[in-house]
Amino acid sequence: MKLFIVAALFVAATVAAPVNPDTDAQILRYDNDNIGVGPYRVDVETSNGISQSAQGELKNAGTENEATEVRGQYSYVGPDNVVYTVTYIANENGYQADGAHIPRNQ
Structure with missing residues (x-):
């Protein structure tokens, strides 16, 4: 019973914790075509200025040179406020x- 109470208090404290928009x-956006x-293809954008986009495919399927290739980009805001x-x-x-x-x- 004590374990249940401690777990319930932990969950309540976690849910009640304030949200800090800086951390x-x-x-904001999550598109996943997989x-x-x-x-x-996957595209993600978050409220802190991070975005990521990637697309992948199998190249040379069925050969000894078969390989996965991923192309993408990501952006973030640095501590100097530069993207x-x-x-x-x-x-x-x-x-x-x-x-x-x-x-x-x-």
Whole structure:
């Protein structure tokens, strides 16, 4: 019985906790086109300025070079209030990211 009371108090305290818009982001948009096979796409946007979009598909299906390829981008607001955006591709060659704030190898 004591365990139930402690658990109930914990749940009540969690539910009653104030929501801080600076740290507790809300999902504004979530689109998911994925039936578990074939190509997919997902788009997410949150109230704290984070957004993400990705699409993936199987390349060279049925061959020895078969690989999943994902292309996407994500953005976030940095501590300096600048929006940073990263575009990327992830495939058999690894994760390759690009953004104005990412140093490039010369």
